[in-house]
Amino acid sequence: MSLVSTIRRTFVPVHRLGYPFIAGFFVASVLLGFLWEPLFWIGLILTAWCAYFFRDPERVTPLDDDLVISPADGRVSSIAFMTPPEELGLGDRPMLRITVFMNVFNAHVNRSPMRGTIRRIAYRAGKFVNAELDKASHENERNGLVIETRHGEIGVIQIAGLVARRIVCWTHEGATIEAGERFGLIRFGSRLDVFLPEGAEPRVSLGQIAVGGETVLAEFGSAKGPVISRRD
Template identity: 75%
Template structure:
């Protein structure tokens, strides 16, 4: 096996860990060693939890479709809701109902969040709140959350809301107002289980179904300007 083949094999086997996760991985590892001095089986349990922590903060490469008519999933997880609702006030997107597609992330999903469409960040609003089950509809208004508005070049403004959940205790966003994001570009992360909501204006048709698994940066959640109409699905 050539040196380049070996490097490619390692890269494909070991997924990179996001920089925000290294301090947690290190903490889990040190605690595991300390516990090992008290009772050896605790050390091995700690090592398993350390491996889980590294897995949680994984940041794999994704291949994002580059099309201004497509809305790409901002999160890994399960599509938990597709509804038309009035967007949260903090988004400042008006009082008319918008299409909301929600993606729920459990503690085993990759938690790096990606921009659903290309555009300029025009508004950011952080709201402190509760830590209810992120799958509950009222979590959109009562939970801790971070709302971002992206002005797209072809379809107006869309909203993206990071919502904390039962276990999540920290929402991270490293984008700022006037930043330009490409579709699929990393913009944030939520630690330990949560939800992402995408609010879309008129003209967007869902391309997923409730219960479907979404992949951040790859799965097409919705599409603008299509004459195909909404997706009809069945359980098989």
């Protein structure tokens, strides 16, 4: 095994968008260390956390067009029928919405939940209330993608939170995207909402920890019925 392969297996890659932040934390640590040595070590710990925050691990995504894959790491905080934000153009009828809440310790790279074509990208400025609150779906700063899939149009919304102040999306309208493919990132805590058309059945439970690019959130065309779970 080569040295490069060993390093890649040992250390999780860091997304390039995190490099300026990591460098800034480190420089600040050095400067503060000249004033008082303990500040250097505190800053070094924060620098390590920043690198951890911007980690971008490889994931193994199930290749099945009937499956809806989690777009982010985090906790499933809501499974409900809600009306999607109007800027997505998905109509005014309630759709199945599954929410994944990311805290500041989760990986924050966002991934497509299904394979398809991006029909619309709609950014909307807004507030920065707690992303766990239900009203954050309509009041907070957000960036929504509408993806045309074999089961119809789905909505994927990046929502800012109390700490998150920067939503990044590097895909574009008309692009073809694969399930599990990276399309964006939200800095420092937030959530992802996935709106699904009729026929989708949840495959997760409230409070479950989801892994972006791997955990199946929902499934189309299944006769299994809703998930039944228990907490031990």
